[in-house]
Amino acid sequence: MIDATTVVDALAVALLAAALASVAMRGLVAGVWLLVVQSTLLALVAATIAVASGVGHMWAAAGLTLAVRAIAVPAVLFLVLGRVALRREMRPILTTRVALLAGVGLTLVAFSAAGRLELSAAYPAPRALPVSLSLTFIGVLLMATRRKAISQLIGLITVENGIFLSGLIATLGLPLFVEIGIFFDLLVAVGVTAVLTMRINEHFDTVNTDALRRLRG
């Protein structure tokens, strides 16, 4: 009999691997697929906690995660990718190797920082909290070092996933209606990005956010 804590820990480590993989990969389609993997793992974490804790609204959280983060959001992103005919992250600010090193470094920082926090989590899974912090850091790294609007959005969603995971672990999520509100916002946010990306593409004939560096002072 494997206990639920072990399962959550294992899922968390897999999440970390998926996030690091998105640092290593430059293909945008692969990036969105890795997002699907991340979100599915996140839904599984919620479901596992739902089984183990018997808290009913965790099932709702798991279902919403699957529907919104793993299906709806990637679907919109694929749609945008199809429209703008774009496949790879060209000339990222850091080379893949340096970025991966930075990602691993941030993960180590996250693990040592989380070790110092003495939180008595509602759901004690010792790996999950440091992983959630790592996801947040890695997401910021992606946002800061990628040039394509879509890659930056993938970074942003990775940040959100990290926060969501720590919420699951620390407090069994937020109250359900707040959670629903957050999911609603995430959906609208992705819709807004889709609109903006297409307009940037239409206007500059590129989705490089490099073109967006002229406002100063």
Place this chain on the structure above:
Amino acid sequence: MSLSPLVLAMPVAAAALCAVAGRRAALVSVVASLVTSALTLAVAFDSFVGPPRRALGGLVYVDALSGLVLMLVGLVSAMAALYSFPYMRNAVASGEIAERELPSFHVWLQLSIGAMLAVPLMNNLGLMWVAIETTTLFTVLLVAFVRRGHALEAAWKYFMLGAVGLGFALFGLLLTYYAASHGLVDAAGALDWDELRAHAASLDPDLMRVSFVLILIGFGTKAGLAPMHTWLPDAHGQAPTPVSVLLSGALLNCALYGILRFHLLAAGSVGSAFSSDLLVWFGTLSIVVAVPFVLVQHDLKRLLAYSSVEHMGIVALAVGIGGPLALFAAAFHMFNHAIAKTTLFVAAGAIGQRYGTQRLAHLRGAFELAPLPALGLVLGTLAITGVPPFAPFTSEFGVARAGFAGRPAALAGAIVLVAGTALIFGGMLFHVLNVAFRPAPRHSHQAPFRFASVFLGAPLATLLVMGIWLPPLLREGFAAAASVLGVAP
């Protein structure tokens, strides 16, 4: 019966109507905004004189602080909707915007207004976060409404910085929830303001410290506090001017409101010194950062945007200084800034459309070409830079006086405030007088602006009267908001 549910419903209904109203969308939008504005005034005045009210089964909580912000959003959004009428007509005439896009502008405008009105009404701090995030999403679309490269750049920067900031704030919210749900409050109500406020003293101080820092960084990004303000001049400068009015006068106050609620919780848990000092430092830094950018500015709307950074800093500083005098001044100054900035942006928008540019170097002789907007710009500048007898002088003087009598940090803040406002007075007036009185260029655009005297005169008259005589109802309102903000030392 409370009117607050109607306040929430009106903009949503208006947005739906605008979507189907076709050419009449602008009219629907204006009428709806006026009704919404009247409703917010009724709710706000009620909150100024009475006890806090609840509605919709505890979903809505309105005290005088909510009332103050609600009133500001109501007034400013009505002005923004009204001004969008002539502004958009000129924009269509100049080919900047296609006429068939107008209804969608009003849909986004109404939805933005609805989200902003929800911020001060939500009892649950989680839903307040959701409302603030929603304001970003809809206003981003408004900023990017004109499909110029610069506008898209500004919108993207605003979106990304806003989203990261709100991520920080979400982490802070989570920590507060964690602190509250551990045995203190029933988990379902653990984010409700009234519950949290009642139990603030027993929240874990270490957690609340971290939580407040995250909230201050997160919501501070949206409130335009330095050093997280970098999106603000871009977004305010590039947005269609009615949207600049809305961002500067309404949105910034909503974000600041979020910080203030958590400041009260942190002060209750940790003691007031921690969060108050942070507010003093961030407020002071915002004033300092605004000075050089005002002095060497090249764009009229960016000039006004940096002035917003300064004034958000002044309000944060005032709340950080604390005590009845400074808190009253903070509430009063939130009002003054919202009204004055509305006038200034309307004047700047009218002048900008006349010249077809916002670049200060090209705006000359406005007094000849657009006399009323030029006069509004000069008088509005005098008002916002703290020249008596306009009301901002009274509120800024109150902040400075409280600061000089306060602890060392407050004293430092007050010294920076006096020096900073003096420099900004010189800088803004220099730019604005150049715009108004230097010889006019030969070419200009036709940009008719009817009722300019009402658009510009009404808010300026309000500031003038309130600098001399404060109506009792508003005095009570500011005092009541100040007493909500009061924390035990």
